[in-house]
Amino acid sequence: MADTTQMLKGILDGCLLAIIKDGEIYGYELAAKLESYGFQSFSEGTIYPLLLRMQKEGLVSTTLRKSTAGPKRKYYSLTEKGEMELNEFIERWQHVSGAVNNVLTKKEL
Numbered sequence: 001m002a003d004t005t006q007m008l009k010g011i012l013d014g015c016l017l018a019i020i021k022d023g024e025i026y027g028y029e030l031a032a033k034l035e036s037y038g039f040q041s042f043s044e045g046t047i048y049p050l051l052l053r054m055q056k057e058g059l060v061s062t063t064l065r066k067s068t069a070g071p072k073r074k075y076y077s078l079t080e081k082g083e084m085e086l087n088e089f090i091e092r093w094q095h096v097s098g099a100v101n102n103v104l105t106k107k108e109l
Contacts, residue, residue, distance in 0.1 A: 012042070013050060014089035017082055020060060024075040027051065051076060059085050 019025065019033050030051075031044045054060045059082035064072045078086070102109065 008039070008041075011093070012039075012047075013054070014086065014093060015039070016047065016050060016054070017059065017078060017086040017089065020076050020078045021083065021086060024063070024077045026073040026075050030076070054082070058082070 015034065015037075016030060019030060025033070027044050027048055030047055031042060034042050034047070051060065055062060055076075058079055060076045061079050063075045063077070065075055067073045101107075
């Protein structure tokens with residue numbers, strides 16, 4: 001089976017935004033959440049560059065908080081712009097996934 005990493009690159013942003021929408025979360029928690037949803041091949045090292053880009057684009061904001069287990073943690077939360085981007089992602093995903101499912105099940109419109 002071919003590596004799915006390339007296919008998932010564009011999808012991962014939307015998934016991260018959807019998780020962050022549920023409430024403030026830090027990087028390790030994000031990686032664990034992704035894994036709990038079945039994304040096995042993504043680590044903190046994979047998602048931090050995406051989070052940094054999202055922060056630069058104004059999609060997420062960050063807050064540093066003390067941790068009981070070491071250095072301060074950077075918590076991510078969704079901005080209004082991030083919420084709009086998430087809604088657009090959901091619309092695009094529903095359209096694309098519906099079309100792909102139609103092809104796979106041979107269901108013509």
